[in-house]
Amino acid sequence: MQDTEPSFLHTGFHSSAQRFPDRPALTLDGRSWTYAEVDEVARRWAAALIEAGKRPARVGILGHRSLVTYAGFLAALYAGATVVPLNRKYPAARNKDIAERAGLDVILADDGSLAVLPALLRAMTDAPPVVLPETGEVPAGFPDAPALVLREGVESREPLTEPVFPAPGDVAYLLFTSGSTGRPKGVPITHANVTSFLRVNADRYGFTEQDRFTHTADQTFDLSIFDPFMAWAAGACLMPMDTHQLLSPLGFLREHAITVWLSVPSVAALQARKGLLEPGSLPSLRWSLFCGEALPAPVAEAWQRAAPGSVLENLYGPTEATVACLVHRWDPQTSPERSVNGIVPIGAPYPGMEAVVLAEDGTPVAAGGTGELCLAGPQVFAGYWNAPELTARAFHTTGHGADTRRWYRTGDLGRVAEDGEFVYIGRLDTQVKILGHRIETGEVEAHLLQQEGVAQAVVLAVPGEEDGADVLAAVVSGDGIDMDVVDKGLSESVPPYMIPLTYHLLDTFPLNANGKVDRRALREQVVSGALEPFPL
Structure with missing residues (x-):
């Protein structure tokens, strides 16, 4: 297996573990793990996931800002499985629905999730085996039904010699987003989808092993893919923030000399409203990236003044198009006047991606008109998990023969500005x-x-x-x-x-x-x- 091309989500980390074994890969609560240490943990845990030589198809990861959250995600990938993030803040009924619809073969959980895991397992019709790599003995009140592998059983496994690298078209991770029927929709993202995203961003930002990333998103939110896998592909250090730190992140950024910041705009808006974005107060930042919701121009202006040495960008993309696929680079001189309704433009498509504005019937909207923003390209998913009718409604098909395009309907209203960039107008639906x-x-x-x-x-x-x-x-x-x-x-x-x-x-x-x-x-x-x- 050659690591020259990031053909799989875990290729970047695997390569960095060979190139930078002694550099810090992850820092949590003051403790750091090197690339070699995280790699060893991931390979050992992957061996525990591969029970009796049978490779799991889908692994549920239940954890929050722990070694399981990060090394566990890698372990599932190393085992050749699809990662299905669960969330201990979700009600048991929602995690049950996700776990059963995904058809989990095994759940990997951290100690912090032991309070909610028994209720999830009892609610499931056929609970899968559970691996608890941090837990020394069977927790009180734990159900008898599922097979259970504890810390000693995990540590006794011989680590995998090499990670499993499946086909690029195999699903790397499966996220469940909100659905109008009252049930979340499954969005499978393949290794090919996500590595296309990673390649574009690696070329655009030029991250190095000297960079320091934080991590602001829960694992069940697709934004969470960016920080770990962009950092690890560059040999950089990931320094996740916990929930309470996210409410007041500026001190964390200064204390740890963070160089790359990615968050939803609401985090920055809260700091601006509190008057905390003092000019020049974030000197370490090289990149300030916002994604996940509309970015108000006044918030961008305030953040740029606080981090004048950073390049600020507004990224746009639905989960179905793999995190982000359009981008606007903020220019303090021109971006404010190019904003529409006070919202920063969402910019131009990534290389290889296409974006158009279409009417309800799938025909192009006249120049300057407003319509539904639709996307095509290597980052767009094939369709919803076990939902062919929902998938059919989610796409427009235009053209014929070699000119045929299958456009994902984002449900966002957009417009092409005079400069050729796209602007976000609002939502088409509810x-x-x-x-x-x-x-x-x-x-x-x-x-x-x-x-x-x-x-x-x-x-x-x-x-x-x-x-x-x-x-x-x-x-x-x-x-x-x-x-x-x-x-x-x-x-x-x-x-x-x-x-x-x-x-x-x-x-x-x-x-x-x-x-x-x-x-x-x-x-x-x-x-x-x-x-x-x-x-x-």
Whole structure:
């Protein structure tokens, strides 16, 4: 196996482990692991995952900012498996749905997840084996059903001599995003998809072994792929931040001389609102990258002043097109006036990627017109996990013969500016982004309607206190609703970022001319304060 081309997601790390064995690859809570150490851990854990010589097809990773989160992800790849991230902040019902629909062969979990793992296993119809590489003895209350491999059993394994490298078209990781039916959609990303993304970014940014990356996204969010695998391909050091540090990250960036920053814009917006982005206060940054939601121009301006030595870019891309595939480089002189509705342009497509603006019927929109942003190219996934009908609706096909293009429909409204770059206008449907997480409001509504007393529910994205950041508001109707019970019930079925910030009671919903609920009127009532929030 030659490592000259990153044909697989784990190729970059494997190459760096050979070139930079003694350099730090990962730092967590003050402890560092070299490339050689992480590589040895990943190979040993991979051996534990390959039970009786049988390569697992899909491995669930349940962890948070731990060695399992990072070395475990590598171990699953080293075993030739598809990685399926789970999230211990999710309700057991959601993790169960993901685990069963993915068809996990094994779950690899850290000690911090032991509080939630038993409930997940008990909820599953046929729980898979579990590997606990940090755990010395069977935890109290642990189910008897699944086979269990503890720390001693893992450490007794002989590490794999070499990682498994499957076919480039095999799925590297499988993420589940919010779905309008009330169930998350599975998005399989192949090694070919993700290595195309990695190659473009490696060429664009020229990262080196001297760089220091942080890591701001949960593993169930596709943005989480960028920092570890871009850092490791360059031989650089990954220094993840925990949740509490993410709320006030500037001190962390200065203390650890971080050179590469990637986050959703909301993180920067919060620092700007607090007045913490003092000019020149982030001197170590070389690259300041934002992705996952709309980037307000005032936030970009404030961050650029704080990190004047860095190049600031706005990246755009849905999970289905592998993290990001369009980019705009911020220019303090010209970018503000090129922004639309105060939002920084999303820029031009990556090399090899194509973007167009199409009408509902798949025909091109006239120059300067607004339509649905559609994408084609090597980063675009083939289709949703075991969902052919959903996949068919997600694509437009244009042209004939050699000119045939299969365009992924992003659901985002866009426009081509006079300079040829793309600008983001808004959402075509009810899908919204909250703190970088893509959410179908219909999914939250579906779960609200399952709560006692709720007869009707509409979930809306409304402006929050921070510039450019939206929050969720729920308007519900019904008899005898106990809103505290509704809120608690919802928290047991959806992740925290899908819980509405406010609830509003209304006896009768307004209707539009077509007899449908008038969401625009409801939103105006919520935003204006005409519909007061229910006190919780």
